[in-house]
Amino acid sequence: MAAKKGLDPPLTPLEQARRIAGIAQDKLAQDVVILDMRPACSYTDFFVLCTGQSPRQTAAIYDEVHQQLKHDARLLPATVDGQRESSWIVADYLDVVLHVFTPDARAYYRLEDLWGDVPSVALEEAATA
Numbered sequence: 001m002a003a004k005k006g007l008d009p010p011l012t013p014l015e016q017a018r019r020i021a022g023i024a025q026d027k028l029a030q031d032v033v034i035l036d037m038r039p040a041c042s043y044t045d046f047f048v049l050c051t052g053q054s055p056r057q058t059a060a061i062y063d064e065v066h067q068q069l070k071h072d073a074r075l076l077p078a079t080v081d082g083q084r085e086s087s088w089i090v091a092d093y094l095d096v097v098l099h100v101f102t103p104d105a106r107a108y109y110r111l112e113d114l115w116g117d118v119p120s121v122a123l124e125e126a127a128t129a
Helices: 013-026 055-073 103-109
Strands: 030-036 046-051 079-081 088-092 096-101
Touching (some): 013 030, 013 055, 013 096, 055 088, 055 096, 088 103, 096 103
Parallel strands (some): 046 096
Antiparallel strands (some): 030 046, 079 088, 088 096
């Protein structure tokens, strides 16, 4: 009799942020940053910020994150905004919010400056699991 394959335990918010950052890095996203939002807001635990060099690349980064999280962790975002223009794509995974920018959009919105007082997670800790 074949053993039943059990479901993997759900990712913790930090594991989810690291996984998203790792997928983005694998898709050649630049300037990947994980911000620990827990001290500053109640609606999410982490932001993952990254840059694609063009709207096409930002869309490809988001698409890869979406597909891998859906397949590997059965996670879907609650909402996604910005896919049509692809200069700033925001995907809300509840515990983690992914922001994928073009260079111009990232420079304009400057989220790192806006949230400059929150701690960040070291990138070497964000490697793909």
